[in-house]
Amino acid sequence: MKLKRSIGLFGIICASLGGMVGSGWLFGSLYAAQMAGPASMISWLIGGVSIMFLALTFAELSAMFPISGGVAAFPIFTHGKLVGFILTWITWITYVVSISQEVQSTILYMGNKFPSLIQKVDGVNVFTTYGYLICFVTMLILILLNSFGAKFLANANNFISMWKLLVPFAVVFLFLITRHNFGNMGLTTDSAHEFAPYGVNGIFSAVALAGVVYSFCGFQHAALLAGESKRPQRDIPLALILSILICIALYCGLQYAFITALPETALANGYHNLSFAGDAGPLAGLAATLGIVWLVTVLYVDAIISPLGTGVLYVASSARIVQTMSQSGNSPKFFAKIAKSGIPMRAIFLNLAVSMLAFLPFSGWKAIVSFLSSALVFSFAVGPICLIALRKQQPERKRPFSLPFYKVVSFIAFFVCNLMIYWSGWDVVWKLGVTVITGFVVFVISNYLSRNTIDPEHVATKLDYKCSIWLLPYMAIFCILSYYSSFTGGQKVIPIGWDFLIIALFSLFIFYLALKMCLPKEESDKNTASLLAKKGTN
Template sequence: MKLKRSIGWFGIMCASLGGIVGSGWLFGSLYAAQMAGPASIIAWLIGGFGTIFLALTFAELSAMFPISGGVAAFPIFTHGKLVGFILTWLTWITYVVSISQEVQSTVLYMGHLFPSLVQKVDNVSVFTSFGFVMCFCTMLFVILLNSFGAKFLANANSLISVWKLIVPFAVVIVFLLTSHNSDNMGLTSTSTQEFAPYGISGILSAVALAGVVYSYCGFQHAALLAGEAKRPQRDIPLALIGSIVICMVLYVGLQYAFIAALPESALANGWSKIAFAGDAGPLAGLAANLGVIWLVTVLYIDAVVSPLGTGVLYVASSARIVQTMSQSGNSPKFFSKIAKSGIPMRAIFLNFVVAMLAFLPFDGWKSIVSFLSAALIFSFAVGPICLVALRKQQPERNRPFKLPFYQLTSFIAFYICNLMIYWSGWTVVWKLSLTVTVGLTVFLLTNFLNRSRIDPEHIATKLDFKCALWLYPYMGVFTILSYFGSFQGGTKDIPLGIDFICMAVFSFVIFYMSQALCLPKAESDRNTASLLAKKKSA
């Protein structure tokens, strides 16, 4: 059964908006302020503009290939099976863990109202047994919502997205009207604060570690749902760019309102140790301190609606990635089946199991978000690389949205990806490197075990090791640069400023290698035609 093209541009943009406005806005303002002070506003601007460059590359790719789960297909078109698997593996892991993250955000937030859900262990809020049961029930509810089909999901998400935008904008207005202390920004002669107390390093670290990048990463839901768009040639570019601009305005406004509303007592020990009653749910706690009780109630309601609305989208998007992996031969064919509702339910239930297991190794919102941000951005690097490769491999293909200055724009997008990962620091990058290594091990083991049972219908049955030769130094050298870098956990042997130059040279070399080692045109055409045929007949 074919995926149903039943979603208009507004529904697609709401999918992207719904993906972006999740738990990030509920927690990001506090953590960004702790890491960068009032200059955290700059962190949100950097994150937003950087994401726009990435979105532009996905706009061309998604309009050219309006297929569901396209992010999993692009590297197979350009570099074959191994690169396709590694990048798709990483994307799938991050999307599935993001489902857990959003469900965790809701249950943890509710723990302040229902103490039986959480308990303190080493000053960290973790789930009780009852809390895990509620996580299971909440996750099951999110899964069931996806079973109603793409059109129902889009219509419901359109309503949820409107709510998710109204509430944070209302918070901005109420905070500014109730308590607007501009001296907190550190820009006036009477201010006792500094605008950038931790310098450029604090701003850049906030981009990577405080939930800024994570908050913007949901833009890709518009691309992943391209297969259900009525007019993908117009809808996808508009939805991607429009959603990011709207959310950038929202996040910058929210950060300013949060900083301006902070009482002096909250800053008594400096920005890194902001503290006030109820700060575990920072916006609700601040609203309570300001005496706006009705807003506290609204925020607790939104703590359910926003994360779960985003979780629903991650369930849908991650299932389509599994479906594409199955169609390309990188996961069992069992998961490629589409239910009568037009939804890949088998893939959704696989993700349900993995998402529940993902609760176990993480013990807090900030710890998991730091990893997810770096992993998502690493997987996004496939966009600019694939765009340039496809211009060379398939120049004759129709491109409804054609990115101007595509080589320069794609390189800038790739460079931005690498900077954002680098700003995460060694403490995150080594985990990312380990995840990629595990993916490579799974790939090699799977192909070894199936070497005598290759399905002739699979796409890219060749392993394409040569086309992946750029990927090994990419991850290896990146890990070394992070170890000697100036950000969290690094030895600081590479000074701030010099590392920008090092990363630019490194990015150029890897970008060039990725283009030199892409598939020949004939193989790229064959992989593309085979996978598109499977999508059409699925």
């Protein structure tokens, strides 16, 4: 059964906005301010503009191949089965863990009102048995919402997205008119604080670790739902660009309003030790401090709607990734089946099980977001590579949206992806390396076990090891650079400033290597035709 094309431009924009306005807006302002001070405004601008370059490459790819779960298909088209599996493996893990992350955000926020949901263990808020039960029930609700079909989901998300935008913009307005202390920005001669108290290191670290990148990564929901868009060639590029611009304005405005509304007592020990009553739910706590009692209630309601609205989208998008993996031979055929509602329900239930397991190893919003940000950006970094590879492999294919100066824009997108991963520091990058290695092991084992039962209808039945060799120096050199970096966990050997040049040269080398090792045109055409046929697209 084919996926139903029932979502218009407004629905696609709302899907992208819904993915970007989740738990990030509830927590990001606090953590970004702690890491970069008032200069966190720059962090949000850097994050938004960087993601814009990345989104432009996906705009061409998604319009050219308007299929659901496209992010899982593009590397198969260009580099074959192994590269496709590794990058899709990382994408799938991050999307599934993101479901847990959004549910976790809601329940932790609600723990301030309902103490039976959480308990402190070694100073960290963790769930009680009752809290885990509520998480599981919440997961089931997200699945139920997805079971009604894409059109219902899009229509419901339209209303949710409007709420999710209205409340943050209302918070910006109310904070500004209630308390606006420009001195907190550190830009006047009588300011008690500096604008950038932790220098450029703090600014860049906040991009990667404070939820900035994570907040913008939801743009991909527009591309992942391309197979259900009525006019994907026009709507996908437009939705990506507009939604990111809206979110840049929202997050910068929210950060400014948050900083200028802070009472002096909250900054008594500097931005790094920023704290105030109720800061476990930072915006609600600040609203209470300002005496806007009714807004506190609204924010607690939004703490349910915003993260769970984003969680619904992650359930939908991650299921489509599993479906694409199944159709390409990288996961069992069982998960490729589409229910009568037009939804891959088997894949959704698989993700439910994995999402519940993902609650166990993570104990804090910031810790899990730091890993998710880098993993998502790593999986997205293949987009610019795929765009140029497909220009070479399939020049005759119609491109409804053709990216101007595609080589320059694609390299910039790849470069900024590597920068954002580098800024996350060694403490995150080594975990990303372990994730890549685990994916490779899973791939080898699964292909060894199924060596005599490979479905001849599956695309990319060749393993294409030669086309994946570039991943080894990519991950290995990245780990070395990160280990000697001046960011979190690094040995502080590579000075800030010189690292831009080093990462640029490193990016150029990997970019060249990846493009040299892409599939021949015949193999690319074969993989593309086979998977598009399975997707019901010509």
